Amino acid sequence: MYDIIxxxxxxxxxxxAIYARRAAKSTLVIEAKGFGGQIIKTPxxxxxxxxxxxxxxxxxxxxxxQTVALGAEFIFEKATSIKDNGKTKTVVTPKSEYEAKxxxxxxxxxxxxxxxxxxxxxxxxxxxxxxxxxxxFFRNKAVAxxxxxxxxxxxxxxxxxxxEKVYLIHRxxxxxxxxxxxxxxxxxxxxxxxxxxxxxxxxxDKRLRGIEVTDKQGNTRELEIRGLxxxxxxxxxxxxxxxxxxxxxxxxxxxxxxxxxxxxxxxxAGDNRGKEVRQLVTATADGAVAATQAVRYISNLNI
Amino acid sequence: MAVITGTADNFDTEVLxxxxxxxxxxxxxxxGPCQILKPTIEEIAEENKSVKIVSVNIDDEEDLSDxxxxxxxPCLVLFRNGEEAGRSVGxxxxxxxxxxxxxx
Ligand SMILES: Cc1cc2nc3c(=O)[nH]c(=O)nc-3n(C[C@H](O)[C@H](O)[C@H](O)COP(=O)(O)OP(=O)(O)OC[C@H]3O[C@@H](n4cnc5c(N)ncnc54)[C@H](O)[C@@H]3O)c2cc1C
Numbered sequence: 001m002y003d004i005i006x007x008x009x010x011x012x013x014x015x016x017a018i019y020a021r022r023a024a025k026s027t028l029v030i031e032a033k034g035f036g037g038q039i040i041k042t043p044x045x046x047x048x049x050x051x052x053x054x055x056x057x058x059x060x061x062x063x064x065x066q067t068v069a070l071g072a073e074f075i076f077e078k079a080t081s082i083k084d085n086g087k088t089k090t091v092v093t094p095k096s097e098y099e100a101k102x103x104x105x106x107x108x109x110x111x112x113x114x115x116x117x118x119x120x121x122x123x124x125x126x127x128x129x130x131x132x133x134x135x136x137f138f139r140n141k142a143v144a145x146x147x148x149x150x151x152x153x154x155x156x157x158x159x160x161x162x163x164e165k166v167y168l169i170h171r172x173x174x175x176x177x178x179x180x181x182x183x184x185x186x187x188x189x190x191x192x193x194x195x196x197x198x199x200x201x202x203x204x205d206k207r208l209r210g211i212e213v214t215d216k217q218g219n220t221r222e223l224e225i226r227g228l229x230x231x232x233x234x235x236x237x238x239x240x241x242x243x244x245x246x247x248x249x250x251x252x253x254x255x256x257x258x259x260x261x262x263x264x265x266x267x268x269a270g271d272n273r274g275k276e277v278r279q280l281v282t283a284t285a286d287g288a289v290a291a292t293q294a295v296r297y298i299s300n301l302n303i
Numbered sequence: 304m305a306v307i308t309g310t311a312d313n314f315d316t317e318v319l320x321x322x323x324x325x326x327x328x329x330x331x332x333x334x335g336p337c338q339i340l341k342p343t344i345e346e347i348a349e350e351n352k353s354v355k356i357v358s359v360n361i362d363d364e365e366d367l368s369d370x371x372x373x374x375x376x377p378c379l380v381l382f383r384n385g386e387e388a389g390r391s392v393g394x395x396x397x398x399x400x401x402x403x404x405x406x407x
Binding site: 032055078095123125128133134206207 | 333334335336338339340343368372373374375376378390392393394395396397398
């Protein structure tokens with residue numbers, strides 16, 4: 001049995017591990033993929049206090065090494081559920097079960113899928129969820145970006161420097177993202193904005209060759225493209241824990257400022273928590289708060 | 304077995320003509336998830352005699368990534384008898400990669 005199990009080795013979970021270990025609690029981090037979370041996808045972090053510039057990989061590696069040096073243990077399995085046994089909790093994975101006095105859920109978020117047929121099959125064959133990761137594969141090719149928020153606008157601007165042509169497809173007639181980015185996009189000769197439209201078909205053989213776009217009137221149009229960047233938001237990774245924590249309408253964990261949930265001894269930290277700002281600095285802050293609360297909870301338990 | 308560096312020159316002999324299955328890891332130095340994945344790939348290479356692991360740097364070998372329709376990394380492609388027998392895109396844990404190797 002561990003004192004604290006942390007689910008997710010992103011910035012929130014790793015910071016929670018630092019605080020848990022510094023309070024001398026035995027700590028297991030259960031991570032589905034590899035340490036670091038979303039941030040390992042970006043080469044440039046320029047808004048985290050102290051470091052003027054650091055890559056996501058360096059940030060995550062330093063943070064991970066810090067937790068290992070403090071004695072946190074890691075296993076790389078996906079947590080599929082949490083059982084509340086009262087004074088202890090059991091975290092279930094496909095291979096095993098792990099018991100602890102307290103659990104911190106720091107599972108972050110994943111890219112939202114478009115929901116078009118063939119999407120999974122052609123992910124990595126032209127369909128992508130990260131322009132800064134995969135953009136260079138489409139040098140001097142035509143691509144499309146789907147979405148209406150800041151990520152979509154920034155992805156379109158980023159791809160305008162790399163690709164020959166960028167279609168920006170948005171289902172409404174106005175963007176949610178920043179006005180200045182929209183006007184910068186409109187100045188780019190190789191960017192074409194397609195409003196009131198959705199992607200209704202992928203045209204592909206072994207790789208993406210094009211898409212079919214349908215507007216609100218039902219008119220369709222085929223675009224010959226090689227890359228489709230999906231930027232339609234993120235979804236919190238809470239679906240395995242809906243019974244043990246309360247989720248809001250969008251699937252985010254309902255919690256107090258202290259990262260407490262409806263279940264005693266279960267805490268949440270990071271991007272999967274309902275809050276306004278989802279950044280590294282708020283994720284790490286949540287990690288510190290949740291671990292401190294978990295330590296306090298354990299010291300009040302009589303086991 | 305150690306991880307072998309795959310190039311356009313040795314791809315035919317090391318991968319397509321191989322007697323045992325080959326897992327090709329398409330990656331790049333600038334790709335964060337690829338670097339996180341690397342120790343796992345090396346571990347699998349050390350522990351498994353029945354599969355060969357070949358690492359292809361997509362910046363050095365643009366033609367290879369194009370030929371195999373690799374447009375996102377990390378990308379793992381399993382070859383059996385010179386044919387693609389499985390593929391996985393994105394960061395995965397060790398068990399998932401072993402499943403890819405074993406399950407195909
Ligand atoms: C391209 C990009 C660039 C960004 N740039 C910046 C920036 O410059 N500055 C900034 O402040 N923020 C930036 N962000 C946002 C920042 O990365 C996130 O706010 C932060 O990573 C959130 O941390 P987290 O630990 O809450 O979640 P995540 O980073 O999402 O980590 C969650 C972890 O939990 C794991 N997990 C999920 N489900 C399970 C499960 N069931 N079992 C086990 N493990 C599980 C995941 O595999 C993942 O490793 C960027 C994000 C992206 C995508």
